[in-house]
Amino acid sequence: MKSFLPIWALLTLVVCACATSRKAEQLQAGKPAAVLALPEQYTTSFREIDLPTLAQDSAAAHEFQRREVIVMNAVRDSVSGEMVANETLEAARVTARFRNVAERHGRVDLAFQVIVPAVMQDSRWQVRFHPRMELLGETVPLDDILITGRDYRKAQLRGYQQYERFLRSIITDSTRLMDRHQLEIFIERNIPRLYALRRDSAVVSDEAFASIYGVTERQAIDYYTYALLVRRNERKLRDRDKMFRRYVKAPLQTERLRLDTLIVDENGTFIYNYVQTIATRPKLRKVDIRLSGEVMDYDKTVYGIPESDPLSFYISSLTSFVDGRERYLDRVISRRVDLQEEARLVFAVGEDAVREELADNRAEIGRIRARLASLLDDREFVLDSIVVTANASPEGSWHANGALSQRRSRSVGQYFAAWMQRYADSVDRERGVFLRLDGTLADPESRRKQPIRFSSYALPENWPLLDRLVEEDTFLDDADKERYRERRQEPDADLRELAMRRDASYAYISRELYPRLRNVVFDFRLHRRDMQQDTVHTTMLDTSYMAGVQALRDRDYKRALTLLRPYADFNTAIAYCCLDYNASALSVLEGLEPTAEVSYMLALVYARQGDDRKAVDCYRRACALNGSFVHRGNLDPEISALIRNYGLHVEIPETNE
Numbered sequence: 001m002k003s004f005l006p007i008w009a010l011l012t013l014v015v016c017a018c019a020t021s022r023k024a025e026q027l028q029a030g031k032p033a034a035v036l037a038l039p040e041q042y043t044t045s046f047r048e049i050d051l052p053t054l055a056q057d058s059a060a061a062h063e064f065q066r067r068e069v070i071v072m073n074a075v076r077d078s079v080s081g082e083m084v085a086n087e088t089l090e091a092a093r094v095t096a097r098f099r100n101v102a103e104r105h106g107r108v109d110l111a112f113q114v115i116v117p118a119v120m121q122d123s124r125w126q127v128r129f130h131p132r133m134e135l136l137g138e139t140v141p142l143d144d145i146l147i148t149g150r151d152y153r154k155a156q157l158r159g160y161q162q163y164e165r166f167l168r169s170i171i172t173d174s175t176r177l178m179d180r181h182q183l184e185i186f187i188e189r190n191i192p193r194l195y196a197l198r199r200d201s202a203v204v205s206d207e208a209f210a211s212i213y214g215v216t217e218r219q220a221i222d223y224y225t226y227a228l229l230v231r232r233n234e235r236k237l238r239d240r241d242k243m244f245r246r247y248v249k250a251p252l253q254t255e256r257l258r259l260d261t262l263i264v265d266e267n268g269t270f271i272y273n274y275v276q277t278i279a280t281r282p283k284l285r286k287v288d289i290r291l292s293g294e295v296m297d298y299d300k301t302v303y304g305i306p307e308s309d310p311l312s313f314y315i316s317s318l319t320s321f322v323d324g325r326e327r328y329l330d331r332v333i334s335r336r337v338d339l340q341e342e343a344r345l346v347f348a349v350g351e352d353a354v355r356e357e358l359a360d361n362r363a364e365i366g367r368i369r370a371r372l373a374s375l376l377d378d379r380e381f382v383l384d385s386i387v388v389t390a391n392a393s394p395e396g397s398w399h400a401n402g403a404l405s406q407r408r409s410r411s412v413g414q415y416f417a418a419w420m421q422r423y424a425d426s427v428d429r430e431r432g433v434f435l436r437l438d439g440t441l442a443d444p445e446s447r448r449k450q451p452i453r454f455s456s457y458a459l460p461e462n463w464p465l466l467d468r469l470v471e472e473d474t475f476l477d478d479a480d481k482e483r484y485r486e487r488r489q490e491p492d493a494d495l496r497e498l499a500m501r502r503d504a505s506y507a508y509i510s511r512e513l514y515p516r517l518r519n520v521v522f523d524f525r526l527h528r529r530d531m532q533q534d535t536v537h538t539t540m541l542d543t544s545y546m547a548g549v550q551a552l553r554d555r556d557y558k559r560a561l562t563l564l565r566p567y568a569d570f571n572t573a574i575a576y577c578c579l580d581y582n583a584s585a586l587s588v589l590e591g592l593e594p595t596a597e598v599s600y601m602l603a604l605v606y607a608r609q610g611d612d613r614k615a616v617d618c619y620r621r622a623c624a625l626n627g628s629f630v631h632r633g634n635l636d637p638e639i640s641a642l643i644r645n646y647g648l649h650v651e652i653p654e655t656n657e
Helices: 007-030 150-168 180-190 206-213 217-223 227-238 240-247 361-376 398-431 463-472 478-488 493-500 506-517 543-553 557-567 570-578 582-589 596-608 612-625 629-635 637-646
Strands: 035-037 058-062 068-072 074-076 083-085 098-102 107-116 126-135 138-141 144-149 257-263 270-279 286-297 300-305 311-316 328-334 336-343 381-391 453-459 520-528 535-541
Touching: 007 300, 035 286, 098 107, 098 629, 107 126, 107 286, 107 311, 126 270, 144 150, 144 270, 150 240, 227 240, 336 361, 361 381, 361 398, 361 520, 381 398, 398 453, 398 520, 463 478, 463 506, 478 493, 543 557, 543 570, 557 570, 570 582, 570 596, 582 596, 596 612, 596 629, 596 637, 612 629, 612 637, 629 637
Parallel strands: 098 311, 144 257, 381 453
Antiparallel strands: 035 107, 058 068, 074 083, 107 270, 126 138, 126 144, 126 286, 286 300, 286 311, 328 535, 336 520, 381 520
């Protein structure tokens, strides 16, 4: 028996469809748009005007500059082209299109409202909004907003139910794809021995089955399988994605979604408070929010929502207080400069000759040669002399180690002196020869003709370095180190080293630490070219401080604080405030001269700490010293709260200073 809808239900569907159709026509004719607005709980620099619902087709109002504004609810007739009034005039709202927002901790909260008029809402519709940000020439999509009607959601779920029924129709049990009854009859009649095993769980291989009965198990199953049913089932498996698109024409959205709410009663304006938190970037001063969207009647678009006017957020930061004046340091420049370089050259036992093939000597010699070349080529400094000090480890006698170290120091000096002469000659050859007008040779860029003087010194046994290495070593335990300290009290170096040989830690110390004592230290003595006085007093730009100021402007607050902390000045206090280190900021600010800027920052810090009395006093002082802080106070949430709570702008006159 076929079932039919009752007449009343059919009439209800027709009436609803007609009402929805008329609503869609109103949308197309009136072209309404969702409104992006600023939440009322935030203060703005513009006064908002709310007009009540009016019976007439237009109304006059006066905005904050006393200019008359005509508010009219009218649409253009699609046939005559004339502007005609709608049946009713909804409440109009004239609101500011921008707001100043404060950046704190490197982040900014952009708070706005999405106001959806009732004409866009219907139980059969889903309203989709796509907000986006525009900042620094880049467009960034935000999470969507979906407002879903009750009947629209039912249709969505009905599509999922239909698809689920389709999935249940796919056969997953292969035994349902064959005629099991006929297969059992075949086995019972033709293979009774196999039929007798039907309740046995033993496994019979296909080869054994075929050898006994002359037909494979696969052949028997295929014969009694419904081929048409198998093909139909395989087709369903292949068509799962296509059937999903067929049944579920409006899938439920679960990603990049800020709101998906079900509207049961569509009579009334819907307001959604949207808050987007973003991380600030260097040079980010403004963010625009735009909104577009569409009204969907299940799988078709009823109305494309026009793009809204931008809602602009101007980002204010405490970095606007940064004092960017250049800071200079007093510097004393000495004519003479000493540099030191250490090399770990390895010598053969008892020998003093420099041999490149031993251990890492080639790399160490190359490094010292590169350093010498850079000093010889330097345009600012002149290399005067080099002091070479050779050190030895404690094994052997003190006097023998001293003599050996002296010979090694002298050998190293001779080795590098010869190399420097060869290097200077090769550079002179590359530079070429210059002739004066009288025909004599001249070379204004020639290197010094006097060889650089090498001085040799020796440190027989480098005990101070060994002391430090033992204390810093992580392999030696506390008992080993204490035993070494006791041995160190022996004044005679030879007896001291002999006593150490009896300790269990000696093998490790001689193997790991002694080689680090056998080094050569180069002391380079230089002077500045063309400088006659021993010292010169001058000023230079404090590059470290200016780098901190730039980091503050770039809102890299941690780096800024690292660079500015030693100066403890106003910029340091700003860095503390930006990181919410209020106690540290207060300790710096209270020691500074109470200028307008310092007073304002003190008001902000006191407000954060809950000391409203001091905060109000400091803010009043800042406004008295500089009238621009009357307006600035609205940009910082800490100060704007003081203004609202204590009515400060009623007391503080606005000035044009």
